[in-house]
Amino acid sequence: MTETSPDLARPFADMRPFLEFVRERGFDPSYVVDVGANRGRWTEMAREVFPRARFLLVEPQPEMRAPLDALCRRLPDVRWVECAAGAREETRVQTIWADLEGSSFLPHPQADRLASGEQRPARVRRLDDLLAEDGGRVPDLVKLDVQGFELEALAGCPSIFGRTELFVLETSLFAFLPDLPILREVIEFMAARGYEVYDLAGYIRRPVDDALGQLDVAFARRRGHLRQHDRW
Structure with a gap:
């Protein structure tokens, strides 16, 4: 009988246990970038797992100034920039959801939504430029x-591909919004840049029929620390 690995008991598709798992395998990032930081909750959790890491947060919504400023005051190794990350420096229209957590640049601008404030312009910057302004370091995660x-955000940071060890990306299995890339397209994009699917760190089902809707997918460098061999 084959002995069951203790890793098989690890919670599946759960962010914190995933981060703890890679830490146990020797992944100890010194610099972490959180794009779409919102209120900073992911960074707070990740910093508990990686207490020695320095964090750069990117978030365009002005409603997040108070919680992110408070987070940075409390944690001096955390810094945030008020903008979105994209392929180029520009201004784009962002659609704001009531919960401030699902806001997106993908819905097309509409005059009535702009007038009501449901849509508004936001500054977009290249992540490569933000990293250069933050000392030019290459993030590990x-x-x-x-x-x-x-x-779009990844298109603005070509300098880090092949150097950053791990990406964790929210992906969708359906095109819920116009021009939204589905999981297959994200996998192809990352594979072309030297990254393979490594694990799942979260999931959510769509309410309409309970089908799997979104996955947080971890992509590891093809021959990096986490993929040093192909043994079973």
């Missing part, structure tokens, strides 16, 4: 949760 804008 990049988390992106930007409601379908992940590939």
Whole structure:
């Protein structure tokens, strides 16, 4: 009888246990970037797992100034920038959801929504430029949760591919918004840049029929620390 590995008992598709898992395998990031930081809750959790890491947070919504400023005062190794990350420096229209957590750049601008404030302009910057302004360091871990804008954000940081060890990306199995890339497209994008699916760190089902809707997918460098061999 084959002995069951203790790792099989690890919670599946759960962010914190996943981060603890890679830490146990020797992944100890010194610099982490959180794109789509929102209120900073992911960073707070990740910093508990990686207490020696320095964090750069990217978040465009002005409603998050108070919680993110408070987080940075409390944790001096955390810094945030008020903008979105994209392929180029520009201003784009962001659609704001009531919970401030699902806001997205993908819905097309509409005059009535702009007039009501449901849509508004936001500054977009290249992540490569933000990293250069933050000392030019290459992040070991990049988390992106930007409601379908992940590939646009990644297009703005070509310098870190092949150097960053781990990306955690929110992906969708259905095109819930216009021009939203689905999981297959994200996998192809990352594979072309030297990254393979490594694990799942979260999931959510869509309410309409309980089908699997979104996955937080961890992509590891193809021959990096976490993928040093192909043994079973």
